[in-house]
Amino acid sequence: MKTFTRILPALLLAFLFAACASSKDTKAEGGEPEPADIVDTAVAAGDFDTLVAAVKAAELVETLKGKGPFTVFAPTDAAFADLPEGTLDELLKPENKEKLASILTYHVVAGEVMADDVVKLTEAETVQGQKVQIEVKDGTVYVDGAKVVITDIKCTNGVIHVIDKVILPK
Numbered sequence: 001m002k003t004f005t006r007i008l009p010a011l012l013l014a015f016l017f018a019a020c021a022s023s024k025d026t027k028a029e030g031g032e033p034e035p036a037d038i039v040d041t042a043v044a045a046g047d048f049d050t051l052v053a054a055v056k057a058a059e060l061v062e063t064l065k066g067k068g069p070f071t072v073f074a075p076t077d078a079a080f081a082d083l084p085e086g087t088l089d090e091l092l093k094p095e096n097k098e099k100l101a102s103i104l105t106y107h108v109v110a111g112e113v114m115a116d117d118v119v120k121l122t123e124a125e126t127v128q129g130q131k132v133q134i135e136v137k138d139g140t141v142y143v144d145g146a147k148v149v150i151t152d153i154k155c156t157n158g159v160i161h162v163i164d165k166v167i168l169p170k
Contacts, residue, residue, distance in 0.1 A: 035155050035156050037064070037157045038157055041155045041160060042074060048076065048077065049077055054080075054091070054104055055104060070108050070110065070159075073109075073167065074107065074161070075107070075165060078164075079165045091103065102128055103128075103169065105127040106132070109132075110127055112158050113159070114159060115151035118151070118161070119136050121134045128169055146166075146167050149162050149163065
């Protein structure tokens with residue numbers, strides 16, 4: 001099990017890069033596929049179905065497909081599954097759209113912050129308006145206690161860093 005836990009992030013990273021690169025048919029110079037925007041990359045990856053559903057429910061799709069650049073700390077489906085039972089269903093209700101949008105925008109930082117820059121920070125202001133705390137422990141980056149398991153998934157309008165839990169504003 002330990003071996004699987006160690007190689008899972010590498011496998012997921014390879015899949016995400018492949019999804020990001022192949023999610024557009026347009027070819028860049030040199031014949032390489034161009035990366036997609038943040039939303040299309042998340043859709044193509046297949047491990048962010050809950051995040052994508054929440055982005056749609058909060059009506060943030062157009063924003064996250066916009067020019068950016070954005071840095072998204074993206075929780076996986078497993079991270080959403082770890083929320084207390086009923087929490088996600090409650091947040092996805094139309095009457096809670098504003099609260100959901102606040103939680104989702106707490107996962108987004110304006111600008112493109114690559115992993116080499118994240119490790120130099122102790123905090124970052126989110127699009128939601130509050131700051132997330134950033135800590136490096138034993139070479140691993142944590143954002144508000146969520147472990148960053150995959151970094152630097154480059155998209156046309158920013159970058160995605162995958163985290164292992166949903167972070168919540170104070």
